[in-house]
Amino acid sequence: MRRVLPVLVVTLAIVVIWYVAAVWLNSAWVIDQAARAGREPSFMDILRGTMNQDRPLLPPPHQVLAELWELTVEKRITSKRSLVYHGLVTLQATMLGFVVGAILGVALAIGIVHSRTMDLSVMPWAIISQTVPIVAIAPMIIVLSNAVGIEGRTVPKTIISAYLSYFPVLVSMVKGLRSPEREQLDLLKTYNASRWQTFVKLRLPASMPYFFASMKVAVAASLVGAIVGELPTGAIEGLGARMLIGSQFGEPMIMWTALFAAAILAALLVVAVGIVQALAARAMGQVAR
């Protein structure tokens, strides 16, 4: 209860602010409608009129939730409007990008820690790669992959997603693999341990807390990457495409539900990483604290 209470209070505060904002932002339309009909709307009229508009500037929470319920639970998955369907499309690219990014990040980190040449040559490029805005690169990756004859969007979306997710893994793992103290490395030296043994027995296990911390960031970054990959015109599947369609056709409800679906998906992915982390910590003798 002690842990739940602060969360509840914050959630409640957000909901209240949201309702106030919804009434405020949507009231203009109600007042406008009433003016055309030559009426003066009462406060209750405005309140009622802002709660369930077709195209609200800001839909109130219950409206988003109701729409979300309809598009996920009540719609068949095969429907083109089903958010479960679009969510799965995005999830697939997210997971592919996450796996590719994680492998790439770990592999580069291993290289950097073991080779001074790689440390000096790869790290600056890795940092530069993250200073380029992804929205600028994403369309190019899609066009290029199309030009070399790759069908569909899965491959370019995976690339974009991996492009965003490898970096936090790389940075954390370099730090993690270098985390053993000098005495611990000296100890292995007295055993005449090989570099491989030092890596497997000491560096890798010592890097695990860093690894899981980066996994949480990377999985969220992968999702962002997948959604960005769905934004350039032409995409019709995925949460990113729904957001774009919603904004292009002036359908705020589509945008908001897709946004919420993405947020829920991100939360689920981070929780999933957390569960794996807790299991790994237990296997490594650390009681979850």
Add this chain to the structure above:
Amino acid sequence: MDADGAAVIEARDLDLVFETADGPVQALKGVSLSIGRGEFVSFIGPSGCGKTTFLRVIAALEEPTGGTITVNGVSPDEARRARAYGYVFQAAGLYPWRTIAGNVKLPLEIMGYPAAEREERVRKVLELVELSGFGNKYPWQLSGGMQQRASIARALAFDADILLMDEPFGALDEIVRDHLNEQLLSLWRRTGKTIGFVTHSIPEAVYLSTKIVVMSPRPGRITDVIESPLPAERPLDIRDTPEFLEVAHRVREGLRAGHAYDE
């Protein structure tokens, strides 16, 4: 002296200069010392006297810039590759993700001992440091003294006949330290290993050693080498005998002669 004569460690005119940002630092200057098989040698002196550096030179963790040193008749690095010694650091340095048994097993895994022999050795060596029954515990479940005992067990698990210990009990309280000193002494008698032991504590050095090497700083050098007249069998209350106090007095004199306290 209870050594059988053969020199295990032979250092002649060792020099070691560290190049630091503030210029060169002479960590060791003209250090000559012979350590016989089965001796218990303590290195004592104030910070910066080079006692830890000398231990690290023996272990091939530092390279001397001058002079010669042999371990078992070969260079320290060859001795290291032949796995001639176990090293115990000031911090127990146990892997938190391994159990106590797993930690003790670490050198055995690296050195490629067969699985069955590993188990047997872990059992024996945990018994030696009185940690039987704690094999399945993780380091954080043990007290500091027990962790240090586990780290000694780890250094004993393979058959190195030289044990190098760098202030292993420095971070422990006096009562635990007394107990571990007693245990270490009996362990040394049973195993017949050659032990190099770095310490800050005069009573600890006198109580444990067959030979006490007094060192002083700037530059790090040996000012006195004392062969202990105390018998091999040493109960804790030997520390109240006149012989003990006389040796302790000489160590203190040696430290003072090295201008250890002139600042």
